[in-house]
């Protein structure tokens with residue numbers, strides 16, 4: 001089974017991708033990890049990508065697609081795939097379809113884990129961590145005993161710049177702007193499985209596993225193979 005996983009910051013996409021990869025024996029390809037590795041490898045596409053990023057520009061779709069296509073074709077054909085963080089734009093989605101059909105490995109479904117913006121802001125903007133021991137807190141769900149200080153070592157807690165409320169709202173706006181057209185693109189082409197990410201992580205895993213197992217069974221019937 002090959003799927004694209006989409007979801008806004010704070011919906012728990014990363015956690016679910018890891019769990020699904022384990023449950024279904026799929027390879028989890030996170031575009032963030034792959035692009036970072038490519039950039040530091042000094043390869044030709046990696047160098048091109050770096051020059052755009054150093055100039056503060058968006059990396060063109062064709063470079064991203066070429067790197068991701070390479071990563072996908074490097075996987076054994078019989079293994080399933082979870083693409084996480086890619087495709088991010090309609091041109092990327094179109095190019096991915098062309099590449100995958102050339103490899104005779106089309107996508108089976110698109111999984112969207114979503115939640116209301118206000119909940120996502122509360123989740124992400126409430127995250128604090130200890131710079132000394134790495135312990136993680138949440139101002140509402142997992143608050144330290146003494147406000148702003150680590151229970152373990154007493155150090156002053158910090159927030160990642162990306163998690164500040166205004167930045168989270170910008171990230172959500174960007175996600176909606178970019179992703180809505182990609183979901184529209186897939187709507188007429190692939191089954192879209194929507195999961196409510198406002199539940200706790202274990203409940204989300206249960207819902208998504210059930211939905212994918214149902215799709216997987218249908219897929220297996222169609223192709224006569226278990227991947």
Ligand SMILES: [Zn+2]
Pocket residue numbers: 130131132133134135150151152153154155
């Ligand atoms: Zn600490």
